[in-house]
Structures are given as structure tokens and as C-alpha cells.
Amino acid sequence: MSKAKNRTTIPDNINEEYYQIGLAIIESFPKYRPPVDLFVFKEELGVLEPLFRKGSRLSNEEVELVNKLCSEGDLFVSRTDHPIYSQHIVKQLDLVLVDKNLKEGEVADIIQRALALRLNDFLEQPVKILFDPLYVDLMVLTEYLNEDNHRIKLFMRRLSTEYSLVNHSTNTLWVGLWLLFNVKTSEELTRKSIDNTALALLLHDIGMSKVPPFILTKSTALKIEEKDKILPHPVVGFKIAQKLELVADEVRQAIVEHHERLDGSGYPQKAKANQLSRLGRIAAVADSFCAMITKRPYAGAKAPLAAAQELMADKARYDSAFASALAGAYVMEAFGKNKA
Incomplete structure (x- = not known):
């Protein structure tokens, strides 16, 4: 869970439909091919926009962008991807202790x-x-x-x-x-x-x-x-x-x-x-x-x-x-x- 962004700045409807994803979770994913769709929060608009589709091959620069957005609290994953997300965490169960969005x-x-x-x-x-x-x-x-x-x-x-x-x-x-x-x-x-x-x-x-x-x-x-x-x-x-x-x-x-x-x-x-x-x-x-x-x-x-x-x-x-x-x-x- 990011410390940089106060969670109260995220609209309730987004909290209900998306997870705000933390660095510990991102770092546990395959580095260049995240298994879930990633979204970025646009604070000036108060909305989420698609960032990368699941399975997309990320460049080194895109990996750095993902980590930066994540550390700032602006990276999200849809709750519709929960089955994939949870299957991933099942194999690294200690992540449930650090992901406060579940x-x-x-x-x-x-x-x-x-x-x-x-x-x-x-x-x-x-x-x-x-x-x-x-x-x-x-x-x-x-x-x-x-x-x-x-x-x-x-x-x-x-x-x-x-x-x-x-x-x-x-x-x-x-x-x-x-x-x-x-x-x-x-x-x-x-x-x-x-x-x-x-x-x-x-x-x-x-x-x-x-x-x-x-x-x-x-x-x-x-x-x-x-x-x-x-x-x-x-x-x-x-x-x-x-x-x-x-x-x-x-x-x-x-x-x-x-x-x-x-x-x-x-x-x-x-x-x-x-x-x-x-x-x-x-x-x-x-x-x-x-x-x-x-x-x-x-x-x-x-x-x-x-x-x-x-x-x-x-x-x-x-x-x-x-x-x-x-x-x-x-x-x-x-x-x-x-x-x-």
C-alpha cells in the first residue's frame, strides 16, 4: 500500500470497483508482463484510465513508470481481475498481510x-x-x-x-x-x-x-x-x-x-x-x-x-x-x- 497518496482522495466508487495496488504486489508479478489490467488514477479528473493491458510486454521505461505510479498511490487493478489477482497471491500468501485493499x-x-x-x-x-x-x-x-x-x-x-x-x-x-x-x-x-x-x-x-x-x-x-x-x-x-x-x-x-x-x-x-x-x-x-x-x-x-x-x-x-x-x-x- 502506497504511503504517498492519501486513500481518502480516491472516490468511493473507485474504491469499490478497483484495488489500489502496492509495490509489494507489483514486485511479485512477472516484471515485464503483469497478469492483470493496470489503470492509472487521474487526480485532476477523479477518474481511472487504462494504462497497460494484461499480458502486454512492458519496456524498461514502462516498468519504471509502473513502479513510480505505484509508489505514488496512482496505480490500480480492477476487481473484475480478482480471480487472477487472488490466484497469484495464493502462491505468495504473505502478500495478504501487506495488501490493505483486499x-x-x-x-x-x-x-x-x-x-x-x-x-x-x-x-x-x-x-x-x-x-x-x-x-x-x-x-x-x-x-x-x-x-x-x-x-x-x-x-x-x-x-x-x-x-x-x-x-x-x-x-x-x-x-x-x-x-x-x-x-x-x-x-x-x-x-x-x-x-x-x-x-x-x-x-x-x-x-x-x-x-x-x-x-x-x-x-x-x-x-x-x-x-x-x-x-x-x-x-x-x-x-x-x-x-x-x-x-x-x-x-x-x-x-x-x-x-x-x-x-x-x-x-x-x-x-x-x-x-x-x-x-x-x-x-x-x-x-x-x-x-x-x-x-x-x-x-x-x-x-x-x-x-x-x-x-x-x-x-x-x-x-x-x-x-x-x-x-x-x-x-x-x-x-x-x-x-x-
């Missing part, structure tokens, strides 16, 4: 898309070279939420109802972080704990990446031998995390405990209430809730309020503080119906 809903969409792309690659091959870019983008998310943790509502409005391991993992991330921010505890919520919790929630089901896809897409009851391939996934997931040297307590808790239940009826350890961590309880509620609101081959999706109330009623197995908070939010429609 609306909050646009930022949430871009972050969600970026994490989904990175996570999909990582789940297909859970190795360090694919984990590292995923972690970098996840830290962009936590920086964004650390600035204002109420922004988690933006992501709660974007829960997917179509099942895939990626969708389920990001859904659980949003729900788990909302619970972390909204169910208070005496423990201090530090940036490090937010970082570790976000990572733990996103990877809580990583062991499922080793389950044969045909089992996950079956529309009929699983055979005993097929269930036997699913039940060890928390242990398998923890082993993957260990190989990646992800040793934070939060990672272990979310991966190992998200299928444990307060009454000891869960798995893999059949741990009971006093043996479960706070994050394990959060992960259990978030994981179950996200499974319930998702359409699967063997079951239809439940409405979020009905799913949350069902978990709240199951006090023997789920922590009622977290389930009740989630149900209460949907009763009050805390997340709204629009995606702004």
Missing part, C-alpha cells in the same frame, strides 16, 4: 484456497519439502488471526459441506481455533500456542492419508478388515509427525486424542476424561462436528446447529464446555449467513 472476505477466501492447495500436496506425499511451504502459509494465517482473533468468524462462514480429507482438515482447523479463542481458560494464549494449535488441528487427521481411498468413499458398511485400516490412523499420524520432527505437545494431543472420549469409549488408547488434554477435547468436538456437517457417501450432512446440539447432549463423551459454546454460537447465528 476486503476481509477476500483475504479469508485467499487464505483458505492457499492452505487447501498446500495441504493437498502435502497429504499426497507427507515429506518435509512439501511440509515447509504449508507451514509458511499457516503462519500467515496465524499472523492474520493474531492481529484480530475475531477474524476466525470469517473462516467459520466458509466451512465446506463436501467431504475430502483436505476439506475436513481445514474445517477442523477453523472450528478448533474458534473454540480456542472463545472458550476462555486461565492459561495465557500466546502466539506460540496459537501457532502450535493451528498446526495440530490442521494435521490432526494426517494418518488418514495412509488409508486406501476406496475405503473412504464406500457408501456401504465397512468390513472388519476395512475398519482395521482406519482405526490405527491416530497412531499412524503421530508416527508421520515424529518423522517430520513435529514434537510440540499440541501436535501429539490433537493427532492422538481426537478420537478419544471422556468415558473411555474412544480410541486408540481408550483414555478417560482426566487423561485428556484441553486441546484433545477441542479436537474431539471439532473433528466430530466437521464430520457431521459434511455430506459423505454413507451419510447426509446435518445442519450445523443440530450437529452442535447433538454433541452438547452427549455429555458422557464430549466436553460440554466446547460443545455448548459451538451450539450457542449457532443459536445466536454468530457466524452470519453471508461470507463478507
